[in-house]
Amino acid sequence: MKMTEKDCKGILVFAEQKKERIHRVSYELLGKGKELAAQLDCPLCSVVLGPPDMDVAELIYRGADIVYHITDPMAFAAPDEVLYEQNLVRLIRDVKPEICLFGATNFGRSLAPRVAAKLGAGLTADCTHLAIDQGQLVQIRPAFSENILAHIQSTAYPQMATVRYKEFNEAPRDTNRKGQIKAMEAYVSDNSPVKILEEIVKEDFDIADANVVVAAGAGVKAKEDLKMLQELAELLGGKLGASRAAVEAGLIAKDHQVGYSGNRVKPSIYIACGISGAPQHIAGMKESGIIIAINSDPSAPILNIADYAIVGNLYEIIPKMIRKLKNMKS
Numbered sequence: 001m002k003m004t005e006k007d008c009k010g011i012l013v014f015a016e017q018k019k020e021r022i023h024r025v026s027y028e029l030l031g032k033g034k035e036l037a038a039q040l041d042c043p044l045c046s047v048v049l050g051p052p053d054m055d056v057a058e059l060i061y062r063g064a065d066i067v068y069h070i071t072d073p074m075a076f077a078a079p080d081e082v083l084y085e086q087n088l089v090r091l092i093r094d095v096k097p098e099i100c101l102f103g104a105t106n107f108g109r110s111l112a113p114r115v116a117a118k119l120g121a122g123l124t125a126d127c128t129h130l131a132i133d134q135g136q137l138v139q140i141r142p143a144f145s146e147n148i149l150a151h152i153q154s155t156a157y158p159q160m161a162t163v164r165y166k167e168f169n170e171a172p173r174d175t176n177r178k179g180q181i182k183a184m185e186a187y188v189s190d191n192s193p194v195k196i197l198e199e200i201v202k203e204d205f206d207i208a209d210a211n212v213v214v215a216a217g218a219g220v221k222a223k224e225d226l227k228m229l230q231e232l233a234e235l236l237g238g239k240l241g242a243s244r245a246a247v248e249a250g251l252i253a254k255d256h257q258v259g260y261s262g263n264r265v266k267p268s269i270y271i272a273c274g275i276s277g278a279p280q281h282i283a284g285m286k287e288s289g290i291i292i293a294i295n296s297d298p299s300a301p302i303l304n305i306a307d308y309a310i311v312g313n314l315y316e317i318i319p320k321m322i323r324k325l326k327n328m329k330s
C-alpha cells in the first residue's frame with residue numbers, strides 16, 4: 001500500500017557502511033537533514049545495516065535523534081542491493097518517514113531506485129541542494145548539462161532523493177549528544193537472487209576525498225605522460241584527476257573523472273593541466289579552494305575561473321614545478 005502525506009513524519013538518512021566504516025556522505029546528509037528537520041519540526045533518524053557489534057553511536061554524535069541498526073553478523077558485508085532493499089522497505093513502511101535521503105555513491109545510486117520502486121515513491125537523483133517549501137521537500141539538481149537548476153517536488157511519499165558527495169558540509173561531531181539506538185534483527189532470505197561469486201579487490205580510490213587534485217585533460221597526449229602529473233600530485237600529497245576527454249582517450253580510469261558526469265571535488269588546490277574548462281568539467285571542481293590552470297591557449301575558459309592562470313606548454317611547466325618542489329623539500 002502506498003504511503004500518504006498524512007501517514008508520514010520525520011527524515012531518514014541512509015548511512016552507508018563498508019567494512020563497518022560509515023561513508024562520509026552520510027555525515028553530510030545528517031548535517032543537511034538537521035536543518036530540514038528543524039524547519040519541519042520533526043525528528044532526524046538514520047538507518048545503518050551491519051553486524052550487531054558495529055559501533056553506530058557516531059550517527060548520534062552527528063545529529064541523528066534515532067538510529068535504526070538493522071543487524072546481521074554477515075549479511076551486510078557484501079553490497080547486496082536486494083537484501084538492503086528488502087530490509088529498508090520494511091523499515092520505511094514501519095517508521096513512515098516523510099523524507100528519505102541517500103548518498104549518490106555507486107551503491108546509493110543503485111539502491112535508492114530499488115527502494116523507491118518498491119514503495120511506489122518518486123526519486124530525484126544526484127541532488128545538489130535541498131530545501132523546504134510549504135512543508136514539502138524541494139529537490140534541486142542541475143539539468144540539461146548544468147544549464148538549468150531543476151526544482152523538483154514529489155507528490156508521492158516518502159519524498160526520496162540521492163545527494164552528491166561533497167555538496168553539503170558534514171554535521172559537526174558532538175560526543176555529548178544523546179539519542180536512541182534501536183537495534184533490530186535483519187530479514188535475511190535463504191534464496192536471495194544475488195549470489196556473490198567473486199570479490200575483486202580494488203584500491204579504495206575516491207578522488208572526492210583528495211585535498212589536492214592534479215587533473216589531466218586532452219592536452220596530455222599519452223598515458224606515459226601521466227607519470228609527471230602523478231609525480232606532481234605525490235609531491236603535493238594529492239591524487240590524479242581527469243577530464244572526460246582524458247578518460248575517453250583511454251589515458252586514465254573513469255574513477256578519476258571530475259565533472260558533471262564524473263565526481264564532484266572540493267580540494268584545497270586543483271591543478272588543471274591541459275583542460276579547456278567546459279561547463280561540464282567546471283561543474284565538478286569550481287568549489288575548489290585554489291584553482292591553478294595550465295593551458296597553452298590564452299583564450300581557454302578555464303583560465304577565467306583560475307586563481308593562478310599559467311599560459312604555456314604543460315610539458316615545460318610541470319617539470320619546472322616538480323623541480324621547484326623537490327628543491328624546496330631537499
Ligand SMILES: Cc1cc2nc3c(=O)[nH]c(=O)nc-3n(C[C@H](O)[C@H](O)[C@H](O)COP(=O)(O)OP(=O)(O)OC[C@H]3O[C@@H](n4cnc5c(N)ncnc54)[C@H](O)[C@@H]3O)c2cc1C
Binds near residue numbers: 261280294313315
Ligand atoms: C552530458 C555531458 C556530460 C559531460 N560530463 C563531463 C565531465 O564529467 N567531465 C568533463 O571533464 N567533461 C564532461 N563532458 C565533456 C565536456 O563537454 C568537454 O568535452 C571535456 O571536458 C573536454 O575535456 P578537455 O578540456 O580535457 O579537452 P579539450 O576541450 O579538448 O581541451 C584540451 C585543452 O588542452 C589545451 N592544451 C593542448 N595541449 C596543451 C599543452 N601542451 N599544454 C597546455 N595546454 C594544452 C588546449 O588548449 C585545450 O584547452 C560532458 C559533456 C556532456 C555533453
